[in-house]
Amino acid sequence: MTYFSSVEGSLFLITALVAVVSAVMVITQRNPVYSALFLVLTFCALAVLYLLLGAQFIAMVQVIVYAGAIMVLFLFVIMLLNLDRPLETQSKLKHQRLVAGVLAAVLLVEMIYLLHRGLPTTGTQPSPPRNFGTVEEVARVLFRDFVLAFEVTSIVLLIGMIGVIVLAKRHLDEKKAAAPERILSPLRKE
Amino acid sequence: MDWTYWLFLLLKMVIVLGWALLMVPLLIYMERKVLADFQARIGPNRVGPVGILQPIADGIKLLLKEDLLPAKADKYVHFLAPLVAVVPAFLALSVVPFGPITHKETGTGYFVTHVNVGLLFILGLGSLNVYAITLAGWASNNKYSLMGGIRSSAQMISYELSMGLALIPVLMIAGSLDLVRIVENLGVAKGEGLSRLLLTVPLTISFVIYCICGVAETNRAPFDFPEAESELVAGFHTEYSSMRFALFFLSEYVNMITVCALATTLFLGGWKFPFVPETGPFPLLVFLAKVMIGLYGYMWMRATWPRLRYDRLMKLGWTRLLPIALANIILTGILMIAFQ
Numbered sequence: 254m255t256y257f258s259s260v261e262g263s264l265f266l267i268t269a270l271v272a273v274v275s276a277v278m279v280i281t282q283r284n285p286v287y288s289a290l291f292l293v294l295t296f297c298a299l300a301v302l303y304l305l306l307g308a309q310f311i312a313m314v315q316v317i318v319y320a321g322a323i324m325v326l327f328l329f330v331i332m333l334l335n336l337d338r339p340l341e342t343q344s345k346l347k348h349q350r351l352v353a354g355v356l357a358a359v360l361l362v363e364m365i366y367l368l369h370r371g372l373p374t375t376g377t378q379p380s381p382p383r384n385f386g387t388v389e390e391v392a393r394v395l396f397r398d399f400v401l402a403f404e405v406t407s408i409v410l411l412i413g414m415i416g417v418i419v420l421a422k423r424h425l426d427e428k429k430a431a432a433p434e435r436i437l438s439p440l441r442k443e
Numbered sequence: 444m445d446w447t448y449w450l451f452l453l454l455k456m457v458i459v460l461g462w463a464l465l466m467v468p469l470l471i472y473m474e475r476k477v478l479a480d481f482q483a484r485i486g487p488n489r490v491g492p493v494g495i496l497q498p499i500a501d502g503i504k505l506l507l508k509e510d511l512l513p514a515k516a517d518k519y520v521h522f523l524a525p526l527v528a529v530v531p532a533f534l535a536l537s538v539v540p541f542g543p544i545t546h547k548e549t550g551t552g553y554f555v556t557h558v559n560v561g562l563l564f565i566l567g568l569g570s571l572n573v574y575a576i577t578l579a580g581w582a583s584n585n586k587y588s589l590m591g592g593i594r595s596s597a598q599m600i601s602y603e604l605s606m607g608l609a610l611i612p613v614l615m616i617a618g619s620l621d622l623v624r625i626v627e628n629l630g631v632a633k634g635e636g637l638s639r640l641l642l643t644v645p646l647t648i649s650f651v652i653y654c655i656c657g658v659a660e661t662n663r664a665p666f667d668f669p670e671a672e673s674e675l676v677a678g679f680h681t682e683y684s685s686m687r688f689a690l691f692f693l694s695e696y697v698n699m700i701t702v703c704a705l706a707t708t709l710f711l712g713g714w715k716f717p718f719v720p721e722t723g724p725f726p727l728l729v730f731l732a733k734v735m736i737g738l739y740g741y742m743w744m745r746a747t748w749p750r751l752r753y754d755r756l757m758k759l760g761w762t763r764l765l766p767i768a769l770a771n772i773i774l775t776g777i778l779m780i781a782f783q
Contacts, residue, residue, distance in 0.1 A: 333593065
């Protein structure tokens with residue numbers, strides 16, 4: 254129990270607890286805005302866990318990308334689509350609870366098995382190098398060893414972006430063809 | 444890691460927090476006087492000598508007012524929103540370097556802490572700031588508040604992007620995300636002669652974009668859309684009063700300080716100034732003077748320019764600032780390779 258009585262260990266315990274509890278709250282809350290907010294809390298807790306592991310860059314990117322950008326868009330959509338009222342109707346997917354339960358059980362069994370077998374102790378593993386997880390180290394690995402994977406990923410993302418623009422623009426073009434005046438000046442009164 | 448280390452750290456946190464809390468009433472007074480000056484008025488002059496106690500009177504008035512909660516508002520989120528505004532605002536100050544490292548072996552100096560990802564830390568906290576306004580707008584159950592909240596999230600996401608891209612040339616030249624190292628490296632990394640002169644060009648472009656985005660990020664005039672009075676009553680804080688409104692107010696001013704401190708650190712040389720020694724109180728004084736000049740700029744802008752129209756704001760962000768910032772990164776890269 255020496256690890257858990259150190260500053261780092263107690264921080265880990267608190268953060269892990271926050272992460273797990275808020276993750277449970279995400280799926281149990283009826284109000285989608287609350288769910289989204291608890292998801293943000295989960296992401297922030299994960300960022301702190303990354304920090305405890307020495308991965309500073311990943312921790313900050315976690316906050317900026319997931320908590321700061323993606324979840325804001327989620328909230329945006331929830332508010333704009335008026336989903337911000339508790340959902341009364343049951344979900345249309347049948348057996349959803351059953352499938353989710355089975356999958357969760359499988360994961361739980363897997364985890365118990367792994368924990369029972371014992372995780373590799375820190376003694377057998379090489380300790381992480383100095384500066385592990387800093388921006389410089391991440392960049393060195395990303396742009397030297399995995400540069401191909403990095404570039405391919407960026408191209409996939411670019412294709413995704415182009416796809417979105419094409420889909421959105423087609424919709425706009427149809428509207429324009431139907432009523433060109435309207436689109437050009439929505440405020441103009443005839 | 445003995446107890447003196449923690450005591451020293453705690454002391455530094457208290458000093459920075461106290462400084463920020465003292466700066467806010469000072470800035471409010473300064474803003475009212477500066478605006479009055481621009482508009483050929485006298486400004487506050489009744490409470491205390493030359494009205495210097497006016498912000499304290501305002502503060503007491505705010506705290507004694509009734510704390511209202513609209514009937515159908517979401518009380519948890521309504522309570523949470525001002526806190527989400529204040530906490531990141533103060534946290535960001537913890538990595539601001541007010542001066543150089545004074546003890547090489549322990550790495551302490553004129554700052555609370557310096558981390559390897561200091562700049563990302565501030566940007567991350569800035570991105571959390573969007574939540575405060577969006578949630579305040581949503582939780583108030585008021586259409587003006589909601590409009591203000593949604594406008595703000597669109598505005599802040601758009602300008603955050605350009606701001607992040609505008610900072611990249613600085614990182615490329617300084618070669619670090621650590622704010623202390625950036626100040627130390629930037630002057631040397633630019634080289635001498637022609638290289639120094641030409642590398643100043645992309646940095647100046649970055650500075651201008653950063654300033655525009657900084658004003659938009661803190662929702663100040665001429666980009667104060669979340670609370671545009673003439674269109675949205677008071678925007679996201681229409682339904683806020685008393686202490687909770689005061690917290691929003693506080694966070695706005697602390698965010699202004701952070702934006703100016705970051706501008707000072709990244710573009711204006713931080714605690715350095717020609718012919719001023721880097722010992723004793725001098726670095727602190729130089730840094731604070733530069734921050735105050737930036738804050739005066741904020742007030743100057745507010746007094747001078749009218750608010751933009753919303754569609755033009757978005758157009759400016761996406762079709763002007765973003766492409767310029769992207770081109771600026773490429774320009775920096777070319778110049779850096781040319782002068783390697």
